[in-house]
Amino acid sequence: MARQTNMKAQKAKINFKRQQGIVLIISMIFIAIFSVLAVSMATMSGTNTQLASNQHKVNSAYAATQSGLECGKYIISTINLQETGYNYVTEDEVEQVWLDLHQHIENTALDSKTVPPSSRFTDSGGNGDEIIIPAIDYGDTNTEFTVRFYRYDDDPHTITLQATGTYGEITKQINLNVEITKDSSLLNYAVASRGRMWLTGDTTIHGDVFNSWDRPETAPFNMTSDTTVLGTVNTVLTLDQIKNEYYQLETLDEDDNPIFDEDGNRIYSPQDEIQAYHEGINYDQTQNDIPGMNVDDYDTDCYNNGLADIPPRPEESREVEYFPHAAGNYNYPRDGSPSNTWDRRLERHVYENQTFTNARLPDDRNALFRNCTFENILYIDCNKSSKYHYNNVRFDDCTFNGPIITDVPQALKWKENCLYFTGEAAFDNQSDIQEATILAPQFNVNIGNTNSQQTDYNVLTGAIVGGIVDVRGNAQIHGTIISMCDTTQWSSGYVTNIGATLDDGGSETTELGDIGVISITPREEQMLPSGITSPIVLKPLTQTYSES
Numbered sequence: 001m002a003r004q005t006n007m008k009a010q011k012a013k014i015n016f017k018r019q020q021g022i023v024l025i026i027s028m029i030f031i032a033i034f035s036v037l038a039v040s041m042a043t044m045s046g047t048n049t050q051l052a053s054n055q056h057k058v059n060s061a062y063a064a065t066q067s068g069l070e071c072g073k074y075i076i077s078t079i080n081l082q083e084t085g086y087n088y089v090t091e092d093e094v095e096q097v098w099l100d101l102h103q104h105i106e107n108t109a110l111d112s113k114t115v116p117p118s119s120r121f122t123d124s125g126g127n128g129d130e131i132i133i134p135a136i137d138y139g140d141t142n143t144e145f146t147v148r149f150y151r152y153d154d155d156p157h158t159i160t161l162q163a164t165g166t167y168g169e170i171t172k173q174i175n176l177n178v179e180i181t182k183d184s185s186l187l188n189y190a191v192a193s194r195g196r197m198w199l200t201g202d203t204t205i206h207g208d209v210f211n212s213w214d215r216p217e218t219a220p221f222n223m224t225s226d227t228t229v230l231g232t233v234n235t236v237l238t239l240d241q242i243k244n245e246y247y248q249l250e251t252l253d254e255d256d257n258p259i260f261d262e263d264g265n266r267i268y269s270p271q272d273e274i275q276a277y278h279e280g281i282n283y284d285q286t287q288n289d290i291p292g293m294n295v296d297d298y299d300t301d302c303y304n305n306g307l308a309d310i311p312p313r314p315e316e317s318r319e320v321e322y323f324p325h326a327a328g329n330y331n332y333p334r335d336g337s338p339s340n341t342w343d344r345r346l347e348r349h350v351y352e353n354q355t356f357t358n359a360r361l362p363d364d365r366n367a368l369f370r371n372c373t374f375e376n377i378l379y380i381d382c383n384k385s386s387k388y389h390y391n392n393v394r395f396d397d398c399t400f401n402g403p404i405i406t407d408v409p410q411a412l413k414w415k416e417n418c419l420y421f422t423g424e425a426a427f428d429n430q431s432d433i434q435e436a437t438i439l440a441p442q443f444n445v446n447i448g449n450t451n452s453q454q455t456d457y458n459v460l461t462g463a464i465v466g467g468i469v470d471v472r473g474n475a476q477i478h479g480t481i482i483s484m485c486d487t488t489q490w491s492s493g494y495v496t497n498i499g500a501t502l503d504d505g506g507s508e509t510t511e512l513g514d515i516g517v518i519s520i521t522p523r524e525e526q527m528l529p530s531g532i533t534s535p536i537v538l539k540p541l542t543q544t545y546s547e548s
Contacts, residue, residue, distance in 0.1 A: 057167040064138040064165030065172040068145035071110055071133075072161040073540065075147075076178060079104045081536040085299055087435050087527040089180050089536055094156045097180050097536060101149065101159070102131050110147070111136045121150065128152040143167045157181075159538065177544035182527055183534040186292040187463070187480045190231065190522045193496040194293055195468060195487035199223040199276060201499030206521040210234040210285065211496070212293065215488055216241040221249060223276035225268075227499065233278050234285040242283075249274050249281055291534030292465075293484050295410065298441040300531040303405045304379055307360040310367070313349040319368060321346050323392055323415055330394075344415040346392055363389040363407075369398050376402040376431045380440070382409050382417050390416035397423035402431035403462070405531070406440040412467040412485045414444040414494060419466070422448045427460045435462045435529035437477075441484055442467040447475060463529055470497040474516035479523050 081097055084090075089097075098118070106115050113134045121130050130150035137144050148162040159178045164171060186192055190207035196218065197211050208231035213220040220235050233249070239256060242249060251259050251269045258280070259267040268275055291297055322333040322343045333343035348368040357375040361367055363383040378400070383389035384407055391406075392415065409417055419440055425447070429437055437460040438445055445466030459476045467485035471477070487493035498518060528534055 057170040058172070060138075060143045060167040061165045061170045061172040064143050064145040064167065065163050065174050066165070067138055068136075068147045068163030068165055069161070069174050069176065071136075071145075072147045072149070072163055072176075075101075075105055075108055075110075076161070076538040076540065078108070079538065081538075083533050083535050084182060085302065085530060085533040087182065087530040089157065089182060091156070093536060094180055097538075098129065098151070098156075098159075101538075105131060105133060105149075126152045126154060138165065161540075173548045175544070175546050175548075177541045179539045179541055181537060181539050183291050183537045184524075184526065184528045186290050186482065187522055187526055187528065188524050189234075189480055190520045191481045191483075191496065191498065192290070192293065193469075193481075193483035194485060195483060195493040195496060197221050197483075197496045197498075199227040199229070199498045201226060201472075201518065202516070203227040203499045203518040204520070205229045205231060205498075206519070207231045208234060208522075212236045212486075213488060213493060215491075215493075216245055218492055219245075219247045219249070219273040221274050223274045223278075224499075225275040227276040229276055229278040231278070232280050232282055233274060234282045236285055238284045247271060247273050292482055292528060292532045294486075295408065295442060295484065297533050298408045298484075298531060299533065300379075300405050300408055300439060300441070302530055303377055303439075304360065304381075304407075307358050307377065307379055310351070310356060310359050310361050310365070312362075312365065313351065317350050319348050319350055321348055321368070321394070323418065323420070344392065348394070361391065361393065363391050366390075366392045368394045369396065371397045373399045374402060374404075377433070378402065378404045380404065380406040380419070380443075382407045382443075384409055392416060392418040392420070394420040394422060395425060397425070399426045399428070400437075401428055403429060403433050403436050404438045404440065405436075406443050409442045412442050412444070412487070412494075414468065417442065417467075418444040418446065420446045420448070429461045433462075433529070435527055436465065437462050437479065438464045438466065439529055439531055440466045445469045447471045448473055462523070462526065465529075465532075468494045468496055471518055471520075472497075472499065472516070473518075475518050477518075477520045479521075479526065481520060 079101060081100055082093065084093060102115070102118050110133055113136065115131065115133055118129050118131050121128055128151050130148060133147040135144040135146045143166070145163060145165040149159055150162065151159045157180045159180065161176045161178055163174045188208065189210045190205045191197065191209045193211040194213070195211065196213050197209065197220065199205070205228065209229060211220055214236050216237050220237060221233060223229070248271050250272055251267050253259050261267055274281070321330040322341065322345055324334040324343050326332040326334050332338070333341035335341055335343055346366045349365050350368045350370065351372055352370040353372065355373040355375065356378065358377050359374070360379040360381060363381040380391050380393060382391045390413060404419065419438065427437055443466050445464065447470065459478060462479040463482055464477065464479060465482045465484060467483065468487065469481050469483045471481065481496070483496040
């Protein structure tokens with residue numbers, strides 16, 4: 001029994017030693033594992049530190065690059081360049097822009113840096129010129145940026161703004177193309193007017209509208225509920241000015257925010273002068289200096305060359321009409337008998353069933369064109385400074401395969417200088433001048449029923465310019481309507497009337513047949529027509545932005 005007990009004790013001793021050995025081995029394994037983990041964590045920590053350092057360098061280089069880009073954009077936005085009356089920038093003007101850009105960079109002297117002269121370069125894109133602003137320190141040590149402007153010989157109208165930021169060995173670069181072009185900011189609007197604006201009927205505006213009527217005692221806009229403005233409404237009047245008047249443009253809450261119902265629809269009240277759908281009203285828009293909104297911006301003499309004068313008509317081929325006229329009767333005045341009227345009596349030279357190509361109508365002809373076709377340019381003279389030589393022209397059932405251009409009278413005489421379209425006019429501009437359908441500054445432009453149905457032949461392409469412009473009937477306009485006459489000298493002004501109304505502030509009588517469908521879509525990418533003077537500008541092309 002004692003022997004058995006002793007043997008059990010020896011076996012227990014051996015098992016214990018074995019267990020001790022296993023524990024030791026497991027402990028060593030854990031120590032090895034933790035050692036590896038510790039080394040790994042230390043390595044990862046070092047890697048993360050390096051990654052964080054690298055990311056900091058990249059971010060610093062990128063921030064420096066963005067600063068360089070902003071400096072370049074500042075230079076572009078602050079340069080003052082020469083003006084041009086053409087619808088393009090000539091090669092000589094482009095060369096002058098490059099010289100002016102270098103001088104402006106020198107004068108700006110970013111960080112007091114001296115800019116070397118423009119130099120030549122060659123790369124994979126070809127040969128060109130470049131202006132480089134030396135490196136400018138950007139905050140952190142070892143961080144800087146440079147700004148480079150360059151252009152290629154085969155495309156001098158395009159300048160590339162290149163900003164490069166560095167942090168040590170890290171480099172970031174941004175490129176943005178800039179176009180040398182003519183200021184055409186006016187074409188950002190579908191309708192732009194210096195006077196009051198009325199929109200009514202089945203009218204859709206595919207863009208923003210603007211006017212500079214600054215007499216708050218009379219509402220600058222009146223828009224009925226059957227019209228739609230797929231854009232913003234812009235006025236130079238402040239909200240505080242309008243609050244002091246009898247009307248309001250929109251319904252606002254106590255915080256001056258528009259009120260919407262639970263479905264997100266704008267709430268209108270009877271006091272709102274704007275009942276049309278719109279995407280918001282911008283008050284206090286001080287943009288009176290937009291090129292194309294002042295008579296001094298216009299000089300249409302460039303069109304008045306190489307044209308054939310339309311001959312006068314004998315007395316037996318003339319007709320007496322009145323303007324304005326009685327409803328449905330051009331031969332009778334609107335406001336009284338022929339012997340006692342303030343309406344203008346016109347002895348019209350009548351032309352019927354003729355085709356005119358590159359033609360000029362001399363002043364004081366007051367013509368009536370019936371079923372005539374006009375190819376390329378029709379120029380209407382009016383003798384700028386004379387008090388007695390005007391041109392009130394009526395076009396009845398005519399076809400226009402080119403633009404209508406007028407001389408530039410210095411004052412609005414709405415009954416004397418007028419373009420009046422009646423019947424079923426067809427517009428199909430096939431000429432090289434696509435920037436305008438009608439360029440008639442200071443004229444009263446009345447587009448009546450431009451077709452009995454919407455067709456491809458009553459599309460007016462490009463700008464429609466008049467002193468005041470009325471559009472009625474069926475019309476598709478791909479361009480901007482510009483009413484450029486300052487009408488604030490009259491207490492109620494003359495109205496830019498899009499649609500049909502019987503009381504439009506002094507224009508012609510409208511009839512039931514004038515009511516139709518009107519659509520206006522601006523062409524922001526288009527140039528201003530020749531004849532409108534505006535500055536040359538450097539326009540960033542945002543779609544060309546690239547990083548590397």
